[in-house]
Amino acid sequence: MDRLIGGLLRGGVILSSAVTLAGGVWRFLQAGSVMPHDRVFLGEPAGLRSVGGVLRGVAEGHSESLIQLGLLILIATPIARVAFSVYAFAVAGDRTYVIITLIVLAALAASLAGWQL
């Protein structure tokens, strides 16, 4: 079980880094002369703000969306770990901790879906 979780975390990080790096290299090949605008805060465009928007951007071939997809995979890695723990506690018949873990999972999913306090 522990080895599986370790593998899941490592796999998530490696996949995310690979996708992010690929997006970054592609970005420089595509538009190397565009200067980052980070000194003034404008906020990212809508297409880079949500899971759906990022996926659409990747399908349309935007390099920035591909980088963002890599970051989304990274954010999803600990969430997948929590989801896996729900399963592990259920198999162990530990009902209290299944509920506790589900609460954590629900909050994480709601946050990623755009729900805010």
Place this chain on the structure above:
Amino acid sequence: MLGTLGPLGFTLALLVVAALAGFLGSLTGLGGGVVITPALTLLFGIDLRYAIGASLVSAIATSSGAASAYVREGYSNVRIGMFLEVATVFGALAGAALASRVSTSVLGVILGLVLLQSAWLSGQHHEDKVEATSSDPLAVRLRMDGEYPTAQGMRPYPVQRVKAGFALMFGAGAISGLLGIGSGSLKVIAMDRAMRIPFKVSTTTSNFMIGVTAAASAGVYLNRGYIDPQLVMPVMLGVLAGSLGGARVLTGASTKVLRWVFAAVVGFMAVQMIVAGVRGKL
């Protein structure tokens, strides 16, 4: 300061600084994330909100990277971690919600204070002493007691003051969501000092929780447009590469001097952040 670089130079400079932060952070156990935000704002002149987004994503990367190694060693307590994550996740959501309503100057000052606390914690000497007292009844009901490997074999430990730990964890989560850091040092305080869990168990369990806490706020920051792919890409990759390198060197290297040096760097950046915040330059 580094604002005159071209786009490729800018990205490479970010990569190098992030790798150095990750390397020193993992070598000293402080975590590279704590210095990312001040480095990006003070050195590169990046807006604090973008810097916070980048720092948050780096915290997830280092936490997951390190946890994949720790999880097999049998130190981290998954029950305690999962129970306390309820507090940190909701704390993080509250902190992230608050972040958009607080001025960047105030955020800078709070970050400076948290950095000072991290630097102070790293200078402390820790001994694992398990006082053989009985556990909090709540801990017994939640079956939190565990055992951890020591030189003398597996050693059981009791868990104290669960409610106090839970409340402190909500605070740690809120700070994490507000400032985009893992706030590992605050989590360690809650577990080590309040709940009296052995230090090694506290640090590894805290590391396991950082990724989940940061993922909760990352969703909010993403939706708010604080996560800029061009900026986060070099920072995340740099911190990850640096911290993996640091973890490799860790065995054998004498880290005592390095700890002091890094604590001094963190302390210096903390003061700079507070000064910049008070002067309204963030």
